[in-house]
Amino acid sequence: MSEKKHGVAIVIISFLALIFVSQFASAADEYPKILDTPWDHSPITVFIDDVNVPQHYSSTYRVQVESAILYWEDGGNSKLDFTPDFEMVNTDDADIRIMWVENIEEATGAEEGVAGFWSPYEVNGKYLRGDIVLEVGNYQGYAWRQYGDLNMFLVTKHELGHALGLAHSNDRKDIMYPTYEERDNMNPLLLSATLPYLMVFVVGSLAVVVLLLVRWWRYKRKREQLEMEVFGDSDHL
Numbered sequence: 232m233s234e235k236k237h238g239v240a241i242v243i244i245s246f247l248a249l250i251f252v253s254q255f256a257s258a259a260d261e262y263p264k265i266l267d268t269p270w271d272h273s274p275i276t277v278f279i280d281d282v283n284v285p286q287h288y289s290s291t292y293r294v295q296v297e298s299a300i301l302y303w304e305d306g307g308n309s310k311l312d313f314t315p316d317f318e319m320v321n322t323d324d325a326d327i328r329i330m331w332v333e334n335i336e337e338a339t340g341a342e343e344g345v346a347g348f349w350s351p352y353e354v355n356g357k358y359l360r361g362d363i364v365l366e367v368g369n370y371q372g373y374a375w376r377q378y379g380d381l382n383m384f385l386v387t388k389h390e391l392g393h394a395l396g397l398a399h400s401n402d403r404k405d406i407m408y409p410t411y412e413e414r415d416n417m418n419p420l421l422l423s424a425t426l427p428y429l430m431v432f433v434v435g436s437l438a439v440v441v442l443l444l445v446r447w448w449r450y451k452r453k454r455e456q457l458e459m460e461v462f463g464d465s466d467h468l
């Protein structure tokens with residue numbers, strides 16, 4: 232009876248270990264993506280709205296966006312299965328429209344700490360078009376601070392990554408890792424990416440506890456049997 236239980240526990244543990252290992256193996260070669268091939272055409276047209284800009288817009292921001300576009304055309308973080316080609320256009324019916332607002336929380340109702348976001352119009356697993364909305368600064372403590380060029384460059388790279396189908400990375404060094412400066416409205420994706428690992432860990436831990444309990448129970452039984460054999464039933468204490 233107890234041998235049987237032991238066997239069942241071993242099978243469960245092995246099964247869980249297999250799931251655990253396969254999860255990590257797939258995590259190593261699979262990068263989190265929203266869409267594998269988000270655009271059905273090339274080049275992807277981009278309109279940068281540097282005319283309707285908020286009060287604290289800096290004329291140096293446009294260059295940061297152009298540099299961010301070049302970053303992805305040059306291979307980006309090397310996680311794309313395709314090489315994107317962008318074309319700048321001057322009409323706002325472009326595939327991607329990039330615009331600035333003074334305060335993203337006020338303008339769009341985004342969460343606090345959000346610096347930019349990608350808002351796509353998606354049909355049948357393809358992007359038809361989308362907007363990248365960027366803010367020009369935020370409150371740090373009580374003082375409002377304008378974003379510098381580097382921050383604008385990083386946030387735009389990150390948002391363009393979403394526009395190219397990438398989700399959030401758990402790698403802190405990756406441009407798609409949602410850092411404080413680059414936080415946006417896509418945090419639920421990060422949670423859904425880490426949740427399976429958390430579940431496997433919890434179930435695995437529970438299985439270990441069950442195995443230990445089974446072992447303890449077997450040991451107790453064995454000991455009782457031994458005591459019965461040696462001392463007899465009546466006065467073994």
Ligand SMILES: [Zn+2]
Nearest residue numbers: 389409415417
């Ligand atoms: Zn993001």
